[in-house]
Amino acid sequence: MDMTAERTDEYKSGSNLEKILRAGHFAVTGELGPPQGADAEVIHRKAQLLAGVVDAVNITDNQTAVARMSSIASGVLAMQDGLEPVIQMTCRDRNRLAMQSDLMGAYALGARNVLCLTGDHQSFGNHPTAKNVHDLDSIQLIQMVRRMRDEGVFQNGEQIKAGVPRFFIGGAINPFGDPFEFRPYRLAKKIAAGADFVQTQLIYDIPRFREFMKRVVDMGLHEKVYILAGVGPLKSSGMARYMRDQVPGMIVRDEYVDRMKGAIAGIPKEDKKARRKAWREMGIKICIEQIQEIMEIEGVAGIHIMAVEWEAAIKPIVEGAGLLPRPQVE
Amino acid sequence: MIVGEQKTLDEIMGLLGDAHKVLVAGCGTCVTVSFAGGEKEVGILASQLRMRSKLEGHPMEVDEVTVQRQCEWEYIDPLAPRLGEYDVILSLACGIGVQAMNERFPDSITLPGVNTVFLGMPVEQGIWEERCQACGDCILGLTAGICPIARCSKQLLNGPCGGSQNGVCEVNPDIPCAWQLIWERAVKLGREEWLLEIQPPKDWSKSRDGGPRKIVRDDLRLADME
Numbered sequence: 001m002d003m004t005a006e007r008t009d010e011y012k013s014g015s016n017l018e019k020i021l022r023a024g025h026f027a028v029t030g031e032l033g034p035p036q037g038a039d040a041e042v043i044h045r046k047a048q049l050l051a052g053v054v055d056a057v058n059i060t061d062n063q064t065a066v067a068r069m070s071s072i073a074s075g076v077l078a079m080q081d082g083l084e085p086v087i088q089m090t091c092r093d094r095n096r097l098a099m100q101s102d103l104m105g106a107y108a109l110g111a112r113n114v115l116c117l118t119g120d121h122q123s124f125g126n127h128p129t130a131k132n133v134h135d136l137d138s139i140q141l142i143q144m145v146r147r148m149r150d151e152g153v154f155q156n157g158e159q160i161k162a163g164v165p166r167f168f169i170g171g172a173i174n175p176f177g178d179p180f181e182f183r184p185y186r187l188a189k190k191i192a193a194g195a196d197f198v199q200t201q202l203i204y205d206i207p208r209f210r211e212f213m214k215r216v217v218d219m220g221l222h223e224k225v226y227i228l229a230g231v232g233p234l235k236s237s238g239m240a241r242y243m244r245d246q247v248p249g250m251i252v253r254d255e256y257v258d259r260m261k262g263a264i265a266g267i268p269k270e271d272k273k274a275r276r277k278a279w280r281e282m283g284i285k286i287c288i289e290q291i292q293e294i295m296e297i298e299g300v301a302g303i304h305i306m307a308v309e310w311e312a313a314i315k316p317i318v319e320g321a322g323l324l325p326r327p328q329v330e
Numbered sequence: 331m332i333v334g335e336q337k338t339l340d341e342i343m344g345l346l347g348d349a350h351k352v353l354v355a356g357c358g359t360c361v362t363v364s365f366a367g368g369e370k371e372v373g374i375l376a377s378q379l380r381m382r383s384k385l386e387g388h389p390m391e392v393d394e395v396t397v398q399r400q401c402e403w404e405y406i407d408p409l410a411p412r413l414g415e416y417d418v419i420l421s422l423a424c425g426i427g428v429q430a431m432n433e434r435f436p437d438s439i440t441l442p443g444v445n446t447v448f449l450g451m452p453v454e455q456g457i458w459e460e461r462c463q464a465c466g467d468c469i470l471g472l473t474a475g476i477c478p479i480a481r482c483s484k485q486l487l488n489g490p491c492g493g494s495q496n497g498v499c500e501v502n503p504d505i506p507c508a509w510q511l512i513w514e515r516a517v518k519l520g521r522e523e524w525l526l527e528i529q530p531p532k533d534w535s536k537s538r539d540g541g542p543r544k545i546v547r548d549d550l551r552l553a554d555m556e
Contacts, residue, residue: 092484096531118491121483121501132484139488140531155531174492179513182525186489189528201492248493248500 012149012196013168015112016084017056019329020302021197021226026295027302028323029086029199029228030054030314032078034069043074046311047081053315054083055326056113058199058304061088065125072106079110086170087111090119095135096144096155103145107165115170115199116141138171139193145169146194169194173227174201175212176251184215187225197226199304204243204252206293213299222299229294232306233283233313236276237261256286284313288320295321331359331451332424333458334366334444339378342420345441349390349417352379354443355409355431356396357423364458367422367444369396375422375443400427406434413438449480466536466543472524474515479532481508487529489513 011018020027030050035042050057057078061071075085087106089099103114118138122130136144136155144155145167152164171190175183190198203209209229216222234240237260244252263282264275291303303323307313318324337345346352354376362368376392383390393416397405400423413419418439421428424446431440448460463480469487470477479485483501490509493500497510516522534540 118484118486121493123501134485135534136531137484137486137488138491139528143528144531172492177490177492177494178496178507179490179494179510181517182489182509182513185522185526189488189526193528248498249491249495 013112013166015056015168016329017086017113018168018196020055020327023327023329025302025327025329026323027056027226027228028054028318028326029056029058029302029304030311031058031060031304031306031308032074032083032311033060033063033309034071034074036066036068038069040077043069043077044081047078047083049311050314051082052326053318053324054305055302056084056086058086058088058115058306061090061117061119062093062125063088063120065092065120065122065127065130067125067127072102072109072111075106075111076109084113085111086113086115088115088117089141090117091134091136091138091141092119092122092132095133099136099141100144100148100154103148103165103167104160104163107167108163112166112168113170114145114167115172116145116195117172139189142169142171142190142195143193150194169196171195171198172201173198174249175203175209176201176205177249180212183212184219184221187216187221188219191221191225195225197228197301199228200230201249202230202232202243202306203290203294204240204250204256206253206290208251209294210297213297217299222301226301227299228302228304229297229300230304230306231287231290231294232308233280233287233310233317234260235283235310236279237264259286280310280313284316284320287313287317291317291321291323331363331449332361332426332446333364333448333450333460334361334424334446335364336366336371336375336422336444337442339375339382342375342379342443343382343386345443346379346390346418346420348388350388351391351393351416351418353393353395353413353416353419354379355400355419355421355423355440356394357400357421357427358396358398359401361422361424361427361444362396364452367424372396372422375420379420400424401430403430403434406430410435463537465532465534466540467533469529469532472529474512474519474521474524476508476512476515478508478512481506481511487532489525 032046059071059075062068071088075087078085116138122132147153149166152160173187240257240260243250263278267274305314354372356367356369356372372394376394379392399405413435420443421431421440422443428442449462450458450460453459460480465479483499494507499505499507516524
């Protein structure tokens with residue numbers, strides 16, 4: 001795929017994720033949530049479940065506005081287990097000084113991918129009385145990281161003095177957010193700002209995602225950015241209902257809620273263990289089917305699997321979708 | 331206008347402490363229009379304070395006054411001669427009025443009885459909404475006349491976040507998504523192109539982040555003050 005007007009054979013960042021995508025492989029990324037504490041073992045334990053299973057792993061940044069171990073520190077710990085991190089960075093918690101400082105630090109520690117996000121509002125998390133920052137928005141953050149890499153300058157235009165951080169730059173897109181008509185244009189803005197890849201919100205409405213991708217392909221955007229479709233296994237029918245009814249910016253089709261409900265048909269309510277097992281098997285099964293459906297959609301360059309606090313599900317999903325072993329690109 | 335909301339009686343009682351003689355001072359401008367601190371609210375609060383303090387066994391003497399604007403010297407200066415009688419002045423003006431009183435009358439203590447909440451307007455009887463953050467660098471010409479600094483929960487400049495759904499903000503379904511409104515208006519005006527350009531990082535130095543702001547208009551200053 002020709003990704004830039006002035007294509008060179010040099011990689012922008014040299015990250016594994018970039019190499020996999022550039023080589024035309026269907027990429028697989030996962031997600032690892034840092035703990036609400038300082039125990040490095042939690043990261044290592046989760047990382048070991050993902051090593052060799054995904055091309056890179058997103059490390060969430062105070063996800064849902066809950067204070068957790070830093071995404072950069074967690075990413076560096078995960079690297080010790082052979083994982084390549086995608087450092088998530090939200091605009092909620094830092095101003096442009098702190099962001100640039102952290103970007104340089106992350107790069108110096110070996111991180112090569114960054115995902116630029118707005119961030120969930122702090123009212124969702126466990127510090128709802130916090131002040132939010134939003135000095136930059138996610139598009140301005142993408143632009144800043146791109147200019148640091150391609151022009152060697154800070155946000156203020158001054159030259160970076162000792163070592164330019166060269167990241168593979170990601171953004172998020174939500175095909176299920178409104179206004180729907182604006183969403184492809186917002187993607188176009190992220191590309192113009194400098195996004196190399198984007199990952200989508202969790203997809204539980206494939207027809208709407210297909211419609212979104214049709215517009216994206218009609219605009220030619222899929223040729224300018226790698227689009228990774230976001231999926232995740234449902235854990236229970238309650239979780240499916242909750243995501244359908246309560247989570248802003250998500251659409252969950254009833255068929256998934258019904259199938260999760262159907263998974264425990266005939267299992268007595270008291271047998272929690274059996275219900276849990278049946279739910280989880282169904283969640284993984286649905287996720288694999290979704291990946292197979294999504295792989296057929298034009299313009300999709302890879303899959304991003306978000307298994308929140310269920311990292312162990314990722315391997316069976318990737319395996320079940322026929323995406324193991326992961327390709328090696330040198 | 332500045333929209334305020336009266337503090338609870340409990341909080342006000344706590345602020346007044348053991349004061350015996352209190353002047354409740356209203357303001358005839360913004361807080362009158364937002365029914366938080368005009369002449370009428372001064373009267374009601376003064377009565378509440380008299381009754382409550384009496385019930386609690388330490389009756390306060392509470393006087394009332396409302397000036398046209400507590401944020402201008404010329405309207406508050408006439409209060410000077412009588413302020414010495416009071417232990418405390420309870421201002422029902424916005425934070426500007428409270429500070430003006432404290433600045434002009436440094437020997438008296440003026441306490442706030444109102445929370446200054448936002449710059450906004452009544453959208454219908456009894457409902458006020460925020461419209462402006464006084465960021466010092468108006469961008470309404472680029473955002474279809476709807477301010478994302480004041481009305482987007484994340485102050486985004488380049489379109490809605492992923493939490494906008496069915497026209498409402500992820501923070502609360504009572505908050506219309508500013509970017510949904512902006513997009514709809516731009517479409518209606520045939521000016522979608524306003525929203526397709528990347529807006530650069532905002533210059534927050536013109537906002538409060540640059541420190542307290544000041545405007546000096548030499549053309550308006552009196553010659554003998556220079």
